[in-house]
Amino acid sequence: MDSYINSHELPHTSAEHSHDEEGNKMFGFIVFLLSESVIFLSFFAGYAIYKTTTPNWLPVGVSGLEIKEPAINTVILVASSFVIYLAERALQRHDLVKFRLFLLATMAMGTYFLVGQAIEWNGLAFGFTSGVFGGTFYLLTGFHGLHVFTGILLQLIILVRSFLPSNYDTGHFGVNATSLFWHFVDVIWIILFVLIYVWQ
Numbered sequence: 001m002d003s004y005i006n007s008h009e010l011p012h013t014s015a016e017h018s019h020d021e022e023g024n025k026m027f028g029f030i031v032f033l034l035s036e037s038v039i040f041l042s043f044f045a046g047y048a049i050y051k052t053t054t055p056n057w058l059p060v061g062v063s064g065l066e067i068k069e070p071a072i073n074t075v076i077l078v079a080s081s082f083v084i085y086l087a088e089r090a091l092q093r094h095d096l097v098k099f100r101l102f103l104l105a106t107m108a109m110g111t112y113f114l115v116g117q118a119i120e121w122n123g124l125a126f127g128f129t130s131g132v133f134g135g136t137f138y139l140l141t142g143f144h145g146l147h148v149f150t151g152i153l154l155q156l157i158i159l160v161r162s163f164l165p166s167n168y169d170t171g172h173f174g175v176n177a178t179s180l181f182w183h184f185v186d187v188i189w190i191i192l193f194v195l196i197y198v199w200q
Contacts, residue, residue: 022171022173025173025177026173026176026177029177029180029181030180033180033181033184036147036184037184040143040144040188040191043136043139043140043143044191044192044195046136047136047140047195047196048195050132050133050136051133051199054131054132054133056131057131057132057133058131058133059125059126059130059131059133059134061125062125062126062130062133064200065196065197065200066120067197067198067200069116069119069120070116070120070193070197071193071197072116073112073113073116073117074189074190074193076109076112076113076116077109077110077113077148077185077186077189078186078189078190079109080105080106080109080110080113080182080186081182081183081186083102083105083106083109084102084103084106084155084178084179084182084183085179086098086102087099087102087103087106087175087179088172088175088176088179090102091162091168091172091175092172096162099162100159100162103155103158103159103162104159106155106182107152107155107156107159110148110151110152110155110182111152113148114145114148114149114152117141117145121138121141137196140192140195140196141192141196144185144188144189144192147185147188148185148189150181151178151181151182151185154177154178154181155178155182157174157178158174158175158178161174
C-alpha cells in the first residue's frame with residue numbers, strides 16, 4: 001500500500017522540485033542583474049561627475065553629438081522589448097512558430113541597433129583617447145553594446161533549443177531569463193541615451 005501511494009506521489013514531488021529549482025535559478029539570475037546594475041550605476045555616476053567638473057568637457061572641434069540616428073536606434077531597441085515579450089507569450093501558448101518569428105524579429109532589431117552604433121562610431125570626429133569625454137563615451141556605449149551582443153547570442157541559443165523535441169515542456173527558465181536580460185539592457189540604454197545624447 002505504501003509503495004502504491006509513493007508511486008503516485010512521485011510525479012507531483014518531481015514537479016514541485018522542478019518548480020523550486022527554476023525559481024532558485026531565476027532568483028540567482030536576478031541577483032546577477034542587480035550586480036550588473038551596480039556596475040552601470042557607478043559608470044553613470046562617474047559620467048555625471050566628470051561632465052559637471054571637467055573644464056572643456058567636449059574634445060576640441062566637437063560641439064555636440066548628433067541625436068537623430070541614435071534616437072531612431074533607441075526606438076528600435078526599446079520596441080524590441082515588446083517583441084520579445086510577445087515571443088514569451090507565444091511560448092506559453094506552445095506556439096513555437098510565433099515564438100521563433102518574434103524571437104528572430106527581436107534579434108534583427110538588436111542587430112540593427114549594433115550596426116547603427118558601429119556606423120555612428122565610424123563617423124565620429126573623436127576617439128577613445130580624446131579626453132575624458134571620449135573615454136567615457138566609448139566605455140559606456142561599448143560596454144552596453146557588449147551586453148546587447150550577449151543578449152542576441154542568448155536569443156540564438158534559445159531559438160536553437162526550440163527545435164529540440166519537448167525541450168520547453170518542463171520549464172521556460174532560459175527564455176524567461178533571456179527576456180529579463182533583454183529588458184534590462186533596454187532600460188540601461190534609455191538611461192545612457194538621456195545622459196549622453198539628451199543632456200548635452
